[in-house]
Amino acid sequence: xxxxxxxxxxxxxxxxxxxxxxxxxxxxxxxxxxxxxxxxxxxxxxxxxxxxxxxxxxxxxxxxxxxxxxxxxxxxxxxxxxxxxxxxxx
Numbered sequence: 001x002x003x004x005x006x007x008x009x010x011x012x013x014x015x016x017x018x019x020x021x022x023x024x025x026x027x028x029x030x031x032x033x034x035x036x037x038x039x040x041x042x043x044x045x046x047x048x049x050x051x052x053x054x055x056x057x058x059x060x061x062x063x064x065x066x067x068x069x070x071x072x073x074x075x076x077x078x079x080x081x082x083x084x085x086x087x088x089x090x
Contacts, residue, residue: 028059
């Protein structure tokens with residue numbers, strides 16, 4: 001598997017390093033979990049958690065379809081997957 005393209009590295013105000021990179025299919029489960037976490041806090045969304053029924057497989061298919069279309073980019077903020085930790089160590 002090729003490494004995702006990293007666009008920039010950043011540091012939060014409290015000193016945590018992260019990178020902005022292209023999303024990859026293996027991000028699917030974390031993306032679903034992230035959305036579920038946001039929806040669990042109803043003050044931040046008009047959508048209720050029970051309305052979000054996307055599976056990791058559906059998310060994988062969405063990411064794969066997104067990657068195939070020209071002139072599209074799907075970015076994620078990555079706070080420490082093993083790939084990113086190796087890149088930041090360089």
